[in-house]
Amino acid sequence: MKSRRSLLAAAALAAQAQQPPRPTFTIRPASVPFSEQKLAQSIPIPKQSGRGVVLMRDQRLKVITPRGKQIGDLFAFVQNSNDEFIAPAYTITRNRNIYLKTGRPMFSNYGTPLLIMEEDTVGRHDLLYPACSGSQRPGVPAKIPNCRDNMQAALRAINFPVPEHPEIVHPHNLFQNTPIANLDGQLDFLEPLAKPGDYVVIRALENVVVVVTACSSPSIVNGNDPKELLMEVYA
Numbered sequence: 086m087k088s089r090r091s092l093l094a095a096a097a098l099a100a101q102a103q104q105p106p107r108p109t110f111t112i113r114p115a116s117v118p119f120s121e122q123k124l125a126q127s128i129p130i131p132k133q134s135g136r137g138v139v140l141m142r143d144q145r146l147k148v149i150t151p152r153g154k155q156i157g158d159l160f161a162f163v164q165n166s167n168d169e170f171i172a173p174a175y176t177i178t179r180n181r182n183i184y185l186k187t188g189r190p191m192f193s194n195y196g197t198p199l200l201i202m203e204e205d206t207v208g209r210h211d212l213l214y215p216a217c218s219g220s221q222r223p224g225v226p227a228k229i230p231n232c233r234d235n236m237q238a239a240l241r242a243i244n245f246p247v248p249e250h251p252e253i254v255h256p257h258n259l260f261q262n263t264p265i266a267n268l269d270g271q272l273d274f275l276e277p278l279a280k281p282g283d284y285v286v287i288r289a290l291e292n293v294v295v296v297v298t299a300c301s302s303p304s305i306v307n308g309n310d311p312k313e314l315l316m317e318v319y320a
């Protein structure tokens with residue numbers, strides 16, 4: 086027969102299990118509201134390519150899909166270390182949520198919040214897919230344009246050292262519409278919900294190097310037509 090003490094302990098555990106998860110992080114508020122910042126740089130991202138830029142703490146990045154239905158793979162590295170970068174598995178588990186939404190930080194592979202989404206006119210993004218890669222193996226050039234190669238090219242173009250293992254640097258996939266379809270965990274594979282001119286605004290929580298690639302895939306996830314994106318930096 087169970088003691089009264091062990092019954093009470095079991096009841097306490099059960100009550101704890103029913104509580105919503107406690108946040109395991111705090112996010113420093115912005116030093117400047119977005120409305121008081123000015124456009125500092127406008128960087129077009131041609132279709133099937135990527136571009137990189139440095140974002141200082143509290144600067145904002147606006148990623149716009151001018152023609153809609155276009156994925157932007159988002160990568161971000163700590164400014165002085167290509168060993169620390171935003172990692173979707175950490176974003177999912179720290180937020181205890183499978184989707185990237187306004188108010189949810191993006192965490193690094195060391196558990197540090199590096200970015201936070203502040204505005205979003207779409208509401209559907211993906212954290213599960215790796216960068217498209219043309220299925221190349223190390224040392225084997227891909228036959229088609231792809232986000233993994235384009236991320237590396239964008240880093241080289243701004244003289245940021247490419248990580249030793251770029252295949253483990255996974256993107257946060259802006260505007261990608263591949264939600265969980267059912268309780269069995271199957272994934273849908275759909276056109277982005279983004280309409281022409283839709284955008285997200287992201288604030289830097291640390292000094293970071295950001296890369297956005299306009300996803301090269303000619304499949305339905307880019308509306309069967311890979312298109313350009315536009316990146317704006319506000320300071």
Ligand SMILES: [Zn+2]
Pocket residue numbers: 158216217231232233299300301302
């Ligand atoms: Zn891609």
